[in-house]
Amino acid sequence: MAIKQADEGVRATSDKFYDALTQMANGDATAMIELWPHRDDVTTMHPIGGREVGWDEVRGPWQAVADMAEGGKIELSDQIFHVFGDVAIELVTENVSMSLGGESVEGAYRTTNVYHREDGEWHIVHHHTDIDTEFIDIVQRLGDE
Template sequence: MAIKQAEDGVRAASDGFYDALTRMANGNAQPMSACWSHGDDVTTMHPIGGREVGWDEVEGSWRAVADVAEGGEVRPSDRLVRVFGDTAYELVTENASMSLGGERIDGAYRATNVYRFDDGEWRMVHHHTDLDTEFVEILQHLND
């Protein structure tokens, strides 16, 4: 696969992920499923802290946030994509705003996304975003 074609494929996968992330920020985590590889090797490190390993944990983390999220939008900016064979990474700034349990949160987060070319499509295998203590505190308060 030519590098330009691969980079375009990764950008399209990224667009799908950020569309799914916006939908999650509005209470619907279901679209995440199409963006991700579903293997035991997928991982996340969200702005809410912690680390999830394997599709079941990763999916559960998206659902947990979707359960309390509404009125949100996540827009990517300042993207950089690099492809190495069937693996790619993306450096991006996530510009996010949403309400979590009625409390508004806004921020710009540095993120790293890792993709793998699986069954003819680029799918996410890792998502890592800066930790946000305000985000963590809001979710802890909601769990009290």
């Protein structure tokens, strides 16, 4: 879906988010950590379950998965944006394949991202994907080792 030219900034922020997600799926969480606002009002709900509120909680799963991940590839499909003033919602399917501690993870995750514009700049403030019980099992097994 085309978005208004004035809102291309949200698309650019989404592109940065997915570049950072791909880097995380290849073992490097640096770009993801730099991209997010380090505030108490950011939130995530990952395929590994749970809900993280505030930067201190949000950061943990990004780093933990990066520490186990390699060979990651993320392709997007069905991507649309809805912009409401200074808030934008992105609906997208993340088609993911990666290795976690040598175990293959593949899935198509329905995802909602929320962006907020402050001082003319868009920032991701929420990321929510479907839960994946296989992904949860692998992360738990690797955490027990």
